[in-house]
Amino acid sequence: MWFSTADRRLTRVLGWLAALGLVAGLAMGFCIAPREVTQGNVQRIMYLHVPTAWVAYLAFMIVLVASVVYLFTRSVAADRLAQASAEAGVVFTGVTIAAGSIWGKPTWGIWWTWDARLTSVAVLFVMYLGYLLLREMIDDRERAARYCAVLGIVAALDVPLVHLSVFWWRTLHQPPSVMTPGPVSLPSAMLAALLVNVLAFTLLYTYFVAKRLSSLRREHEAIA
């Protein structure tokens, strides 16, 4: 009971921190960061697109780790974490794709192209949608958890492919400005706006996962 109350309080604090972070991120992205010279103000979509992509990477890496832990230990908590993180990862990947597509139309002249980066992200999105469908399709909880753990590990192997695709193939999508082997090429105000938004969306992801974990735990208690 005490744990549950403390848990709920922590989740609420996380929610407020995420909300404050998002407000700070919007202020940084729209008021502090300068207008980009070549792209104009449409570049401000990057303060949404890049952080959500980072959070999606993080979410699927957590699915990978939790799935490996589940297969070794059969820990229900690890399975719940994988499920919660996969759900949030799908949501953030969807936002990344949509924001990127909306940015691509005025910048590239097209909504979508089948280049290596965009295609590998689309494959990642579809694989984790399949992960969520698989979980719903199997009634036996233990079997669903086992199959999903295997799929979660296989699908996560696409994450490095997504990140490195812009180095390995000629793509319309530009290489990363921050997570790159060379020096960071962004002006400091833009970099600060980007980092604040990365922090805010990471907090939002953590809040979503905590909230989903709480409902999964209660569902489990209701069934048990």
Place this chain on the structure above:
Amino acid sequence: MPDHWGFVGAAYGLAAIVLGGYWRRLVRLEREATAARHRRPGPPGSARPR
């Protein structure tokens, strides 16, 4: 290059709708799970005699 504020608004607006929608789903799931837990019958013989 023109600023395309409409595209900027569309991207942030869509993100707000998707993330807000997911948050509402989480709140609903949590509420339903709590209600289901409270509805759960106790173990046999645990009912208090009147």
